[in-house]
Amino acid sequence: MSCNNKNEEYTIMELLQELIADNSWEKDQQNRTQIVFGLLYTLIS
Amino acid sequence: MKVSDQMYQDRIKRITKAFSHEEPDHVPVIMNAETWNVSYSGMKIEDIINDKEKEFECFNKPFENIYYDGTLFSCLSRDVEMYELLGGGAYFYSDDGVTIQHKEYVFMNEDEYPKLIHDPMSFTIDEIFPRKYSALRKSYPENVEILKKAKNMFLDYLQRIGHSAQYIKENSGIPTLVSGIGQAPFDVIMDYYRGFKETMQDARRRPEEIIEATNALVPVMMKNIKQGKQNLESYPFVYFPLHAPSFLSPKQFEKLYWPSFKEVLNQTAELGGKAILHLEGNWEHLYDFINEVPKDFAIALLEKDDIFKAKDKIGDTLAICGGIELGTLRASKSECIEVAKRVIDKCAPGGGFMFCTDKALLTPGDVKLENLIAVNEFVHSYGKY
Known part of the structure; x- marks a missing residue:
C-alpha cells in the first residue's frame, strides 16, 4: 500500500493487509498471514 | 542419548500414560507456576524482560x-511491553515488579452484539482495537510503523516460547505440556469485550445475542488453535483457561456457554488434538456436561473442586490434575504430606491422575519452599505404581 494523499487514512484492517503484503520480514505469504492472525488474536486478549 | 533426553522421554511417557488412564511408573508431578520462577531465582520481572537467557534460566532454576x-509453561505468558507499545491493553506489572496483573475494561457496548455476530474479526479490528490501543488511532504511517514493531515483538515472543521449552528440555529433561491456547467463546466475550458485570447482565437481558455471538466466534477460536495446521498433535496439549462457569447456573451454562465451547472441543478432538481444561473456580455443578467431552481427550486441571468428588464423577472421562492447595503448602510439612498421601491413595489407582497445586505459583509467599520440595519428593516416591 502506498499513501500518496497525506489526508487519506486507512482502517486497521487495511494496515494489517499492508503487513501481510510486505514480504521483507517473511518470504512465505501463508506464514505471514498466520503470524499476523496470531498477533491479532493476542491483541484481542 | 544424554541423561536429560532419557529423563525427558521417560517423563513424557509418564504423563501420556496417566493421561490415557493407564498406570505409569510414577504419579506425574506437574508444575503450575509463572512469575514465582522469577522471584525464586532472586530477580524481578524488569531484570529479565529484555534478556531471554535470564528468563530461560529463571524458568529452569526450580x-x-x-x-x-513437567511444567505447564516455560516462560512469561504475556509480553506486556508489546501492549504498552500499542498504548493500551489490560496487562501491567505490579508495583513491586513481581507479578503480571490484569485490569478489566469494557470495550464493547451492549447494543453492538449484531456487529460482533455479523463479522467478529472486522468488528474487532476496526472498532474494538482503536478503542483499546491508543497508538492505532495515530495517523498513517505512524500507526502502521507501530504495528510493525508490535509484529516484531510478537515474533520474538513466539521464538521465546519455543526456545524456553527447548532450554528446560536440554538442561533439566523437563517437558512443557502446553503448545497452544484455546478459549471458550463465552469467556472471550466476557474477558475481552463486555467485562464480567456487563456479560452477566447480558446473560439475562440478551441471551439470544450471546448465543449467536458465541457461535460466530467458534471459527476464530479454531483458527487460533490450528495455527495454520491441518491436524493437531496429541501431545503437547491445547490449554483452555475457563473463567465464567463457576458463576453460571447449570441452566445458564447449558444454554449460553456449553454449545459453542463443546463445538470448539469437538473440532479440536476431530483434528487429533488433546486438551488441558483449566476448570477455574468450582465446576462441581457442571459435571454432567463435562462427561460429554470425548473420553481421554483432556486433563481437568482443578482449582476449587473437591478432588475426590471430581475423581469419582468425571475421573473416567478426563485425567484429573490437582491435589494440594497453596494454603496447605504454607502449613506444616507433616500436614502437607498427610494431604498428599490421602490424595494419592484415592486418586492414583488406575492412572488418570497427575499431582499439581490448585493455583499457579506467582509470588514468593505463595508457598513455603521446604514444604513444596518435601511434598513433590514424597509424591514421586510414594506415587510409585
Missing part, C-alpha cells in the same frame, strides 16, 4: 532443587 515431571 528444577535444580524441586522434583517435577
Whole structure:
C-alpha cells in the first residue's frame, strides 16, 4: 500500500493487509498471514 | 542419548500414560507456576524482560532443587511491553515488579452484539482495537510503523516460547505440556469485550445475542488453535483457561456457554488434538456436561473442586490434575504430606491422575519452599505404581 494523499487514512484492517503484503520480514505469504492472525488474536486478549 | 533426553522421554511417557488412564511408573508431578520462577531465582520481572537467557534460566532454576515431571509453561505468558507499545491493553506489572496483573475494561457496548455476530474479526479490528490501543488511532504511517514493531515483538515472543521449552528440555529433561491456547467463546466475550458485570447482565437481558455471538466466534477460536495446521498433535496439549462457569447456573451454562465451547472441543478432538481444561473456580455443578467431552481427550486441571468428588464423577472421562492447595503448602510439612498421601491413595489407582497445586505459583509467599520440595519428593516416591 502506498499513501500518496497525506489526508487519506486507512482502517486497521487495511494496515494489517499492508503487513501481510510486505514480504521483507517473511518470504512465505501463508506464514505471514498466520503470524499476523496470531498477533491479532493476542491483541484481542 | 544424554541423561536429560532419557529423563525427558521417560517423563513424557509418564504423563501420556496417566493421561490415557493407564498406570505409569510414577504419579506425574506437574508444575503450575509463572512469575514465582522469577522471584525464586532472586530477580524481578524488569531484570529479565529484555534478556531471554535470564528468563530461560529463571524458568529452569526450580528444577535444580524441586522434583517435577513437567511444567505447564516455560516462560512469561504475556509480553506486556508489546501492549504498552500499542498504548493500551489490560496487562501491567505490579508495583513491586513481581507479578503480571490484569485490569478489566469494557470495550464493547451492549447494543453492538449484531456487529460482533455479523463479522467478529472486522468488528474487532476496526472498532474494538482503536478503542483499546491508543497508538492505532495515530495517523498513517505512524500507526502502521507501530504495528510493525508490535509484529516484531510478537515474533520474538513466539521464538521465546519455543526456545524456553527447548532450554528446560536440554538442561533439566523437563517437558512443557502446553503448545497452544484455546478459549471458550463465552469467556472471550466476557474477558475481552463486555467485562464480567456487563456479560452477566447480558446473560439475562440478551441471551439470544450471546448465543449467536458465541457461535460466530467458534471459527476464530479454531483458527487460533490450528495455527495454520491441518491436524493437531496429541501431545503437547491445547490449554483452555475457563473463567465464567463457576458463576453460571447449570441452566445458564447449558444454554449460553456449553454449545459453542463443546463445538470448539469437538473440532479440536476431530483434528487429533488433546486438551488441558483449566476448570477455574468450582465446576462441581457442571459435571454432567463435562462427561460429554470425548473420553481421554483432556486433563481437568482443578482449582476449587473437591478432588475426590471430581475423581469419582468425571475421573473416567478426563485425567484429573490437582491435589494440594497453596494454603496447605504454607502449613506444616507433616500436614502437607498427610494431604498428599490421602490424595494419592484415592486418586492414583488406575492412572488418570497427575499431582499439581490448585493455583499457579506467582509470588514468593505463595508457598513455603521446604514444604513444596518435601511434598513433590514424597509424591514421586510414594506415587510409585
